[in-house]
Amino acid sequence: MNETAVDETGLAAGQAAGAEAAALGTGWRRSLHRLLGRRMAVIGAVMVVVFLGVALIGPYVAGSSTRLGLTDILAGPSGAHWLGTDDLGRDVVARICNGARVSLLAGVVSSALAMAVGVPVGLAAGYFRGWTDSVLMRINDVVLSFPYLIFAVGMAAILGPSLHNVIIALAVAEVPSVIRVVRGETLVLRQQDFVQAAVADGTRDLAIMWRSILPNMTNTLIVKATVAVPAGILGEAALSFLGLGVQPPQASWGVMLTSAQQFLAQDPLLAVFPGVAIALTTLGFNLLGDGLRDVLDPREL
């Protein structure tokens, strides 16, 4: 009698797991299909892919971004230099490609760091509630109350200006909003029957968070990432523009704009290209993010 009961539940659990996996598979396929039906999202995805291509392959193809050209200073677009050269005769295409790599690094690493810190903290705050939640949220408020730029200025002053420090500052700036979103999702999921059942079952808290709650907010986290990456890209450009990030002669889109600022009257094009690069990249991520948000339909964001 007992044995059959165990068998039955085992079988039922197995079937449920199988059905769940199948549903997950078709769910993903359906989401992808719906995403492909949205023209703007597809355009955004293409722009993101182009950006990734430029960032990953561009620097090898376009040549050195720091090689000085003493004869071609502030030259306009030509066959040799498609987008012209800057005030030190450096090829603008090569510098844009290098800048893309810096932007990609800043956007992805700062978002990943923010997720790595924000997801566990948000999970803990939303799952345990009570004192844990209050303490974590107060700390979150404190971080949130520092404008990221002031924080970044402080970091640059203490540790010196560098891409590393910019990425850390951007990650710190992003963490509160990740915590907010994850906590909100966790608070809702915590009330769901399957989580309550796991709690009643005596499953350990960590296991519940890891196996029952986290997988159910994948959509939200994907959408959050498509917002966080372009925010990181914009942030890096702004901080490098202020001289807090990547240092010349290394190229970043922000650094290029800083040097272009001195030649606005002679060569305004120099200020146009890096800005267009930043705008198109963030636009691509935003279009893709809007599409994903509609398709995956997370509760928050």
Place this chain on the structure above:
Amino acid sequence: MIEFILRRTGAAVITLFLASIAVFLGVRALPGDPATVLAGESPTPQVVAAIRKQFGLDQPLPVQYLHYMGQALQGNLGSSTQDKAPVTQVLGERLPVTLELTFLAILVGVLVGVLAGIVSAVRRGTALDYAANGFGLFGLSVPHFWLGLLGIVVFSVHWHILPASGFVGLADDPVGNLERMVMPVLVLGLGLAAVVMRQTRSSLLSQLGADYVRTARSKGLSRGQQIRHALRNSLTTVTTVVGLQLAGLISGAVITEQIFVIPGFGKLIVDGVSSRNYPVIQGAVLVTVAGYVVINLLVDVAYAYLDPRLRMAGGSQ
């Protein structure tokens, strides 16, 4: 309601307290010894020690913190290391500049954003909607400091219709002041307008689809009346978004002030770091953070006033 206000105020005070410790420790972590800076060129160890004693820098950190905060609460934030002027006086000179910039930017951002959001939601699927959405995406994607640079190229270098940089006080020369503020305000306000537009559009659309609007429609209320009902409920979320955008706006103001050479708070902090003017940085950051916390407290209270559900549910927040 009173309980809600007290609870939120309590939380804000704790946030401010923790933030003040963070600022204090952060400034102490900056490289360079303030006593050495104060002592001027080639100081003797005796002079440095005397200054250290005079400013209480030889005391343990918690004592220094309590002393600083005690003075700060009485309106004394120390004096600038550069010209020995009281920090409160320096901040008092710079604050109106940044306040004017951010206030006008918020005004532009909210007006443009809410109007564009309403038009886009009400005329959903029309050319106007697409235009408003395009504007929203543009404002969200374009780095505003870059727009500032382009603005200088177009309006100052080529057309000579707006000054490229500089600042004159609003009281000294109102026209000159506004002339110089046009570009910075538009540049700073655009990003906010984009966020506000998108938020207004999405919350108004969801409200227009809600049951109570359907009921209103079935009762024979005009389209305009329906929209007015829905708008009131959607603007509450817009209020919160504006509050949360404030930190971003302050960051934006720092860059905008750098580009247009506006002597505001942001420039004060950036310049303060390079000249190691620690009392000024500490005061400026403290005031900025306090301003942010207080405004968000006011936003929360306004939100609770507009939406009673929130103050009822406040206990679990």
